Amino acid sequence: MSADYSSDEMMTVAAARQLRDGTACFVGIGLPSTAANLARVTHAPNLVLIYESGCLGAKPDRLPLSIGDGVLADTADAVVSVPEVFNYWLQPGRIDVGFLGAAQLDRYGNINTTVIGGDYTDPKVRLPGAGGAPEIAASCGEVVVIVRQSLRTFIDRVDFVTSVGYGAGPGYRARLGLRGGGPKTVITDLGVLTADPVTCELTLTRLHPGVTVDQVRAATGWPLAVADEVSTGEPPSTDELTVLRALEATKKAGV
Amino acid sequence: MSADYSSDEMMTVAAARQLRDGTACFVGIGLPSTAANLARVTHAPNLVLIYESGCLGAKPDRLPLSIGDGVLADTADAVVSVPEVFNYWLQPGRIDVGFLGAAQLDRYGNINTTVIGGDYTDPKVRLPGAGGAPEIAASCGEVVVIVRQSLRTFIDRVDFVTSVGYGAGPGYRARLGLRGGGPKTVITDLGVLTADPVTCELTLTRLHPGVTVDQVRAATGWPLAVADEVSTGEPPSTDELTVLRALEATKKAGV
């Protein structure tokens, strides 16, 4: 075990640990892809990685920069069309875990990746938009969000609902007919928040080593719910860090 | 040219001649497949044969017994799934000619291949049913029907509409929103009937050599419309007969 790691590394390792071996995971690019590949190379060798480019069961030996790098197609069990990955694989609920990022997130795990500030047609900041996220959020067995925690990100009300979490609270997903379990877990650079089974509110349940509850509160734009017992997670193991850094190095190396 | 040919051979040759080179043709099994392959080997080398099994551009060197014999897949430009052949290729109207058979046919080219006699749930004769025909009849640029002509087949009112022709007459297809041109041509062992552009009624326009108008009337279960000028078709050429018989021989020989 090493004390010499960044908070981003801690976040990625915590996210990887969240993935159980043998499950199928819909992976977005960036942190989700890094975490999923870390899990696959460490404790979850039979994790099935699904990329929206149509790669089912990709087993990249280096981190792709995009969700459609050649290494994903080369190592996949099957490459299917983009309509097929959404219609036959995601939509019917075949994917256990969906891994999403966020530009803004509220207490019910609703996600914005579309616009910030101003009006929709005249925004302050124009973000990339939805991509696969709305249907990943709707249809996966559960959703894990990875996002750095700050007052800019964790806000009381998202400017735009790109991907719905628990909406306005209990019963909301059922009323909309959403079949997936929603954003049960949010992993940040400070700790882990879990959706309360009754209130649906994101609740701080675990801190990364060295982080305090007050620090998390200070980075949250609403009165943060905190579990009665907040555990502290294990720091990254030497093995986890070694693998993670080797993976990151492959990304920097290009291809 | 040879006088020594059967009426079925004449029918098949007449059907083959109906196919223009370079067009795409949706081919059912049996006489349509024989005629389409005869056309491809004689005057229409660039005829694109499409089989509902998903074979696009099949170029079999022997006649398949089924619409899914291996020779079709082996020689096709592309083999696609069955949903794809119907949804992406037939439905949007990409196929110029649909080739259908019939157990019963009425004056408007409506086709029955489902049940004969009795009630639908307790029929006298249970036939194979629809297969691809209803949508071929609806969506192809035009439909060519090949069928032996008799009072059992050419009847005043079909017992069941499996595939719609001109329905009840002029304007019917447009009212239903059908995009294909309908059964413009019916080729029988006696001659050729053509749908009248105004009345939509099948009209005798051509006789096979040696057949009289009265013979055709006697084999038609409604007062047959006859064109002002009824031509007589050319008998099969030696080349057509040679190729046709060579094709038939491959079918009898099995795969």
Add this chain to the structure above:
Amino acid sequence: MAKLVSLAEGVAELVRDGDTVALEGFTHLIPFAAGHEIIRQRRRDLTLVRMTPDVIYDQLIGAGCARRLVFSWGGNPGVGSLHRFRDAVQNSWPVPLELEEHSHAGMANRYVAGASGLPFAVLRGYTGTDLPRHTANIRPIECPFTGETLTAVAALRPDVTVVHAQRADPAGNVQMWGITGVQKEAVLAARRSLVTVEEIVDDLDPVPGQVILPGWAVTAVAHVPGGAHPSYTQGYSVRDNDFYRAWDAISRERASFEEWIARHVRDVEVPA
């Protein structure tokens, strides 16, 4: 990950009396051996689903396994009628057979809807035909953008789908090629699935035209070489067209059919 089973185990575990069962394969890759095992295990009251109920379903129907048939074309391709199917419909022998009848395009789209987790699919189909009169699973639907009327068909969700394929690997990943019909959709639409394969190999070397069913989307795989005969397996066998022709005479009379089933299906020894 799919379980590797024997054919007898697979059918015993996955195909139950009263089930809705789809044995798919469009001329190519028809799972005849699995159909015969269903006859041997004397399944009853099945709803049989299949686009082209050809000889395989003629056998299951004549053997009394089926109560209901959902289909789009019931014949012996290139040969003629299915006599056992006809006898069941026209004379209720050996048991009455209820029919639900569609077009190929409709059936294919019903499987697509099932595979997609949707309750229905939309097509330009059935319009002007008498087919919609006889089932509640075909209905008009209006386009919310253009107002145009199209046709909706209800999703198919078989309890179990059985298909035959060329190969699987030990993890149950399945590889098939050639004419692959509607098999992927039929497997993905079903609650359970059984795939019989010609070979189990360590690595599924990619093949042009291949369709892959990942092992985690398949319930069980059984090693059944020749399991498609008299249908065929591209790369392994050719279609036994002579048998399809011979079936016409075998199946024409009840007695000759029963004798054939006894000799070639019921009394055949199979590994447990």
Add this chain to the structure above:
Amino acid sequence: MAKLVSLAEGVAELVRDGDTVALEGFTHLIPFAAGHEIIRQRRRDLTLVRMTPDVIYDQLIGAGCARRLVFSWGGNPGVGSLHRFRDAVQNSWPVPLELEEHSHAGMANRYVAGASGLPFAVLRGYTGTDLPRHTANIRPIECPFTGETLTAVAALRPDVTVVHAQRADPAGNVQMWGITGVQKEAVLAARRSLVTVEEIVDDLDPVPGQVILPGWAVTAVAHVPGGAHPSYTQGYSVRDNDFYRAWDAISRERASFEEWIARHVRDVEVPA
């Protein structure tokens, strides 16, 4: 049968001012060379359609070719934002850009509907999001069998779709493999299509994972080796991830962008 043309001819004949144009390719096989030719020929008022308007559309937008963008994810994958896209949306530079925004699942299904000759497609999508508020092309639809409410999206019918592929034969049959995204659907949904290819070969030997577009379903084919760079062509090149990273700095300022376009696009000599 598809016509064999030069890239300049193909763009001149098939892409017209004011057209709805889809340049597809999901990370892989993006038709960059064709996009550059559109810039060189100074097309205007285009409605650009693309699931992932990445660097290729950033260039077209920055060059002033587009009036409207229909898309589902606009970023530089793994790198960050598209600065020209942002500048157009936030500051109307060089011309205002109207947006119509979807999810990937929605866009993919809109192409499927277009390819299928249907006016709409049905999916479980957009539910609970703010996306439907901003376009008339997303509407609720009720299942005629279960009464359940699902989402309908309007079909996409581009005037012209442009894609890049590995190979074509002299008859214009096109072969692509690797990640083939939504290209088949985008081509079949369009009124006209242009395919740029790495090679024209006499025979398209079958390749695992291939998608074939028959020549009679394609309008024109142009031989453009390297036509996907900095995207890639499986079997011919690898993704130039360094260029994607470099684009961030090139595109950040209007001046550096314009200088790059002048040097690498407008002033490039191309065969007529």
